[in-house]
Amino acid sequence: MKISVVVPVYNEADNICALIAEIVTVMSRAKAYEIIYVDDGSHDDTASVLKLAQQSVKTLRVIRHRQSCGQSTAIRTGVKAANYPYVATLDGDGQNDPADIPRLYSVLAEYRKSSSNLWMVAGWRNKRYDSAWRLFSSKLANAVRSSLLGDKTPDTGCGLKVFLKDEFLGLPYFDHMHRFLPALILRAGGQVISEPVNHRVRAHGYSKYGTLDRLWVGIVDIVGVMWLQRRAKLPEVSESERG
Numbered sequence: 469m470k471i472s473v474v475v476p477v478y479n480e481a482d483n484i485c486a487l488i489a490e491i492v493t494v495m496s497r498a499k500a501y502e503i504i505y506v507d508d509g510s511h512d513d514t515a516s517v518l519k520l521a522q523q524s525v526k527t528l529r530v531i532r533h534r535q536s537c538g539q540s541t542a543i544r545t546g547v548k549a550a551n552y553p554y555v556a557t558l559d560g561d562g563q564n565d566p567a568d569i570p571r572l573y574s575v576l577a578e579y580r581k582s583s584s585n586l587w588m589v590a591g592w593r594n595k596r597y598d599s600a601w602r603l604f605s606s607k608l609a610n611a612v613r614s615s616l617l618g619d620k621t622p623d624t625g626c627g628l629k630v631f632l633k634d635e636f637l638g639l640p641y642f643d644h645m646h647r648f649l650p651a652l653i654l655r656a657g658g659q660v661i662s663e664p665v666n667h668r669v670r671a672h673g674y675s676k677y678g679t680l681d682r683l684w685v686g687i688v689d690i691v692g693v694m695w696l697q698r699r700a701k702l703p704e705v706s707e708s709e710r711g
Contacts, residue, residue, distance in 0.1 A: 469497075469498040469501070469554075469570065471501050471555065471556055472501070472551060472552045472554070472556070473491055473501065473504065473556045473557075473558065473566075474504045474506065474543060474546030474547055474550065475487070475491075475503065475504070475505050475546070475557070475558050476505075476506045476539050476542030477505060477508065477514055477542075478509065479510045479511065479512045480512075480560040480673060481510070481513040481514045481517045482671075482672035483560060483561055483671060483672050483673065484518060486671070487562050487566070488503065488505075488525055488528065490565075490566045490567070491503055494569060494570065495527075495566075495569075498570075500552065502527050502529060502551055503529065504529045504531065504549055504550060505530050505546075506532075506533070506545050506546045507530065507531070507532040508533050508536050508542040509533045515532060533545070539644075540642070540644055540647075541643065547636055550633050552633070554576070554632065554633070555633050556573065556630045557627055557631075558627055559627030561670050561673065562668065563667055563669070564626070564627050564666075565666035567666065568663075568665040569628075569630065572628070572629075572630040572663055573589075573630050575661070575663055583659065585658055585659045586658070586659045587631055587632050587636075587660065588629055588631035588649065588658070588660045589630050589663055590623070590624070590626060590650060590660055591626040591664075592623045592626060592663060592665060593623050593626050593665060594664045595667060616690055617693055618651075618654075619651040619654060621662055624648065624649065635653070635658060639656060640652060648689065648693050651693050651697065652696070
């Protein structure tokens with residue numbers, strides 16, 4: 469396994485060290501790996517904690533946005549900087565379990581032996597540890613999105629995903645795109661499958677994104693993705709042999 473683990477963070481100083489330690493433990497059996505933290509303009513101690521962590525974790529790279537650009541941009545920054553063709557993403561709050569990464573990678577690698585069109589294995593938090601309101605709003609958003617976009621993915625909001633770097637960077641880029649990756653991949657001719665993953669209680673801090681904000685912004689984004697879907701063309705290409 470050769471993989472880049474990308475973790476976008478915004479004001480998550482208290483969750484950084486424990487998550488990095490878990491990633492290092494899990495990745496110790498990989499042939500090669502790197503951890504890329506993208507500090508999305510944090511104004512707490514995130515930058516100093518990451519700088520200190522780099523002194524002891526040689527595989528840790530840190531990229532910082534001077535101003536917050538949002539989670540999708542932070543993910544894209546990390547993926548563009550990645551040195552390996554396979555990328556795993558994790559939310560920086562510690563609720564995703566790094567121990568799931570090798571399994572998702574194995575599923576993707578195994579499927580690609582027979583199907584080169586599989587581009588991503590998406591995590592599915594089938595047992596979540598969130599508030600009742602957060603669970604309700606997420607379930608509603610997933611139902612609306614799935615019915616309108618037909619992405620056949622039960623949990624696009626899960627930050628844990630393993631995918632191909634080059635295929636990701638070829639997708640249309642816009643703010644909040646990380647929540648529509650399955651639909652964008654299907655539009656481009658790729659395939660996505662979902663795998664159940666572990667979900668954990670947040671140890672420190674709170675979510676930086678309000679559920680109502682995500683809902684209203686998501687409606688606008690869904691309309692945009694539907695527009696992209698209607699205008700997608702997937703030609704069947706063949707090359708003539710020389711006579």
